[in-house]
Amino acid sequence: MSKFFTRMGDGFGIYLSEEEIRADIEEGTKDAADRAQIPQLSKEEMDHLYDIVTMPGIVVGVERGQEVVTTSDSGGCKISYHCNIAIDRSTAILIHEKVLGADSLDLGHIDYSYKAVKSVLHDEAAMMELTQLNSVIPVLYGSMPNLGLYTKPDGPVDNWAELLPLGRIDEARAAQEEAVEHAVKDIVYVAEGMYEAGADGMNIDTSGASGDADVLAALKAIEIIKQKFPDLGIEMGMAGEFILGMHGKLEYDGVRLAGLYPHNQVKLAEKAGANIFGAVVNTNSNMSFPWNIARTVTFVKACTEAANIPVHVNVGMGVGGVPMCEVPPVDVVTRADKALIEIGKADGL
Amino acid sequence: MSIEIILIKAREAILECDAKKAVTVAQQALEEGLDPIEVLTNGFSVGIRDIGDLFGRGQVFLPELMMSAQAMKEATVILEAALQAGDIAKKGKMLIGTVQGDVHDIGKGIVVAMIKTQSIEVIDLGRDVPVHTLIEKAMEYNVDIIGTSALLTTTLPEQRKLEDQLRKLGLREKFKTMVGGAPCTQRWADRIGADAYAEDAAQAVTKVIELIGQKN
Numbered sequence: 401m402s403k404f405f406t407r408m409g410d411g412f413g414i415y416l417s418e419e420e421i422r423a424d425i426e427e428g429t430k431d432a433a434d435r436a437q438i439p440q441l442s443k444e445e446m447d448h449l450y451d452i453v454t455m456p457g458i459v460v461g462v463e464r465g466q467e468v469v470t471t472s473d474s475g476g477c478k479i480s481y482h483c484n485i486a487i488d489r490s491t492a493i494l495i496h497e498k499v500l501g502a503d504s505l506d507l508g509h510i511d512y513s514y515k516a517v518k519s520v521l522h523d524e525a526a527m528m529e530l531t532q533l534n535s536v537i538p539v540l541y542g543s544m545p546n547l548g549l550y551t552k553p554d555g556p557v558d559n560w561a562e563l564l565p566l567g568r569i570d571e572a573r574a575a576q577e578e579a580v581e582h583a584v585k586d587i588v589y590v591a592e593g594m595y596e597a598g599a600d601g602m603n604i605d606t607s608g609a610s611g612d613a614d615v616l617a618a619l620k621a622i623e624i625i626k627q628k629f630p631d632l633g634i635e636m637g638m639a640g641e642f643i644l645g646m647h648g649k650l651e652y653d654g655v656r657l658a659g660l661y662p663h664n665q666v667k668l669a670e671k672a673g674a675n676i677f678g679a680v681v682n683t684n685s686n687m688s689f690p691w692n693i694a695r696t697v698t699f700v701k702a703c704t705e706a707a708n709i710p711v712h713v714n715v716g717m718g719v720g721g722v723p724m725c726e727v728p729p730v731d732v733v734t735r736a737d738k739a740l741i742e743i744g745k746a747d748g749l
Numbered sequence: 750m751s752i753e754i755i756l757i758k759a760r761e762a763i764l765e766c767d768a769k770k771a772v773t774v775a776q777q778a779l780e781e782g783l784d785p786i787e788v789l790t791n792g793f794s795v796g797i798r799d800i801g802d803l804f805g806r807g808q809v810f811l812p813e814l815m816m817s818a819q820a821m822k823e824a825t826v827i828l829e830a831a832l833q834a835g836d837i838a839k840k841g842k843m844l845i846g847t848v849q850g851d852v853h854d855i856g857k858g859i860v861v862a863m864i865k866t867q868s869i870e871v872i873d874l875g876r877d878v879p880v881h882t883l884i885e886k887a888m889e890y891n892v893d894i895i896g897t898s899a900l901l902t903t904t905l906p907e908q909r910k911l912e913d914q915l916r917k918l919g920l921r922e923k924f925k926t927m928v929g930g931a932p933c934t935q936r937w938a939d940r941i942g943a944d945a946y947a948e949d950a951a952q953a954v955t956k957v958i959e960l961i962g963q964k965n
Contacts, residue, residue, distance in 0.1 A: 410934050435806050561855065565862050567819050569812045611811070644855075645810025659807035685934050686948060717902065724932040726902045 411725030428694030506542030542603030601633030611646025626673030637678030700744035763796025801951035848907035
């Protein structure tokens with residue numbers, strides 16, 4: 401029986417038979433459907449996915465006319481720290497635009513947290529202004545709410561990671577609520593500066609990295625930014641496929657945040673005023689690429705069906721069906737892209 | 750009350766994060782003359798595994814997870830008191846830390862909370878811990894297991910460094926090693942020579958108990 405080359409979720413190369421690939425695709429879609437209470441992929445979609453996984457070329461692409469746009473997270477830093485080429489961020493963005501054909505990019509500081517960048521906002525604003533003068537593509541300013549930075553000893557708020565294991569649940573929750581207010585202030589402050597510097601938009605990235613309070617901070621900040629600057633685009637990118645309930649009781653617009661999956665997350669992003677939603681689905685490094693991509697596409701399809709704003713799926717190391725390894729292999733990255741666009745109906749990546 | 754009902758109630762107490770109920774069930778089990786180890790293993794521990802699974806699916810949240818860990822801890826104290834000294838001696842000591850260069854420790858915190866419920870002493874060195882510190886502290890506390898967590902592909906090699914360093918110092922047989930973290934796999938554990946790999950907190954508990962069993 402012939403076998404097809406594919407990979408595990410950690411990038412390790414493997415050969416699977418048709419039967420094994422089809423079984424993994426079925427298990428993957430079932431897992432997503434079961435977790436998020438959403439429909440599984442249809443027989444036709446699973447067949448299409450099987451075709452994508454087993455296509456003979458190393459690199460595959462979408463059918464003509466199905467091309468999508470790209471946004472990025474901390475894109476301005478990546479040539480420097482992935483390729484070890486010492487260039488400033490503005491030049492990196494120009495290379496992305498003029499050499500690599502990126503549709504948009506975000507400028508972000510290496511510390512990539514709103515709390516950290518507020519103290520260097522004047523430098524960041526100057527960099528944004530310079531970039532805007534030289535580039536044509538939309539350039540956003542990106543950072544994370546990163547609520548953990550507001551906890552002691554780094555910040556003013558009690559550390560819930562220490563309080564929770566001690567059973568001091570109410571204090572842990574109160575600390576998170578306090579941190580939300582600090583984060584909202586910082587995100588809005590940076591957005592104001594970036595608006596003045598000519599940014600095309602803000603990327604509130606990796607929202608939820610510190611749990612449900614982190615998401616609440618992002619949503620509240622988006623709401624305020626949208627009211628103040630209706631023309632400023634806002635992308636809200638997520639940290640994981642479901643919102644981790646570090647607090648557990650926080651709500652936005654009457655909806656409990658903890659435990660929400662992408663198809664429910666996007667509705668709240670819309671409500672707050674986001675223009676683009678960055679859906680995230682985690683890769684399981686112990687499972688195969690067919691399993692991971694089937695699962696990812698199932699979540700994404702439910703999300704794009706529910707959304708009224710564009711959904712740009714996170715496709716990078718450890719997310720979007722892409723293996724968790726330092727240099728994601730092009731064979732599975734292009735297959736993930738094709739599957740997310742053609743079956744998941746992603747508006748962008 | 751039959752053993753079956755006690756086991757169901759023990760599991761329920763954990764799932765409901767109800768420490769009072771857990772204590773009552775543990776006391777009832779002893780009054781009925783049931784085997785404390787069986788009640789722990791097939792009742793309370795099942796509840797912990799189930800709640801860990803629900804947490805992994807976004808259906809239960811961190812505060813509940815912590816409260817159920819506390820309920821487990823209180824029940825364990827009661828059941829352990831009834832065990833023979835020899836049984837208690839089976840429990841061991843574990844050192845744990847997130848490797849150098851990595852500051853992610855939410856997952857590790859959950860693993861620590863769950864392992865502590867099994868009356869295993871856990872020395873948590875926190876995050877960004879260099880290999881030499883892991884080894885120094887493992888010697889100082891005379892632990893059975895060294896557990897390391899890495900959330901980044903760039904920090905994963907620190908787990909290999911620990912294995913290499915232990916071999917170099919002639920200490921590899923003194924400790925059992927366990928690895929975990931999102932980019933980690935059983936294949937990685939095999940490749941670097943770690944004794945165990947755990948995918949999540951519930952599996953970490955099972956693996957730690959197995960490793961301690963192997964040491965004794």
